[in-house]
Amino acid sequence: MFISSAFAQTAPAAAAGGDMMSSLTGMLPLVLMFVVLYFVMIRPQMKRQKEQRAMVDALAKGDEVATSGGLLGKISDLNEQFLFLEVASGVVVQVQRGAVLQVLPKGTVTTK
Secondary structure (H helix, E strand, C coil), X not given: CCCCCCCCCCCCCCCCCHHHHHXXXXXXXXXXXXXXXXXXXXXXXXXXXXXXXXXXXCCCCCCEEEECCCCEEEEEEECCCEEEEEEECCEEEEEEHHHEEEEECCCCCCCC
């Protein structure tokens, strides 16, 4: 008596190409986040790895180096995978090439 009948209304027809545009706009933030992530994190990391690899490949006998374990020494011999560091007079330690963090300036390491 007091309640009137309710009828469902039909949705208006979508414009042609509207679905394509909305899907592109939905993916735009994801694409922008990937681009920013690449330039802020991935690219600098790859650059550092390339520099580290070049430094390790350029090691030569007589270079003074610091290792990731904190050893300082002069390279007395080296091969494909390992270095032989002289950490003190007559004390030679074998370490992996990848453990070298940096090449020090000549005269930094003094052996007694």
